Amino acid sequence: MVSVRITFIVCKDKKEIKIRPIASMLILQLVLGFLLMNTQIGITIVSYIAKAFTNLMGMTLVFFYKNLLIVPCFDTILSYT
Numbered sequence: 001m002v003s004v005r006i007t008f009i010v011c012k013d014k015k016e017i018k019i020r021p022i023a024s025m026l027i028l029q030l031v032l033g034f035l036l037m038n039t040q041i042g043i044t045i046v047s048y049i050a051k052a053f054t055n056l057m058g059m060t061l062v063f064f065y066k067n068l069l070i071v072p073c074f075d076t077i078l079s080y081t
Contacts (some may be wrong), residue, residue, distance in 0.1 A: 004022055011017055036042035 004019075004026075007017055007022070008014060036046055
């Protein structure tokens, strides 16, 4: 609903706005949201995606901590030379 309102606010020619694609995407989003949150298969899919993102965030944190801890060491070494 927010995207429809933003579309009407931003668009100069309101008669050119096609409501059918917007409505079909909204209905598809509601159906997928219902299926993903209220079925066991959907909950399983969402939990696997959440685990994948958790692992990805863990890998990036390890990468940044390893690389960012080296930078002050090099900065200290370079400042003495």
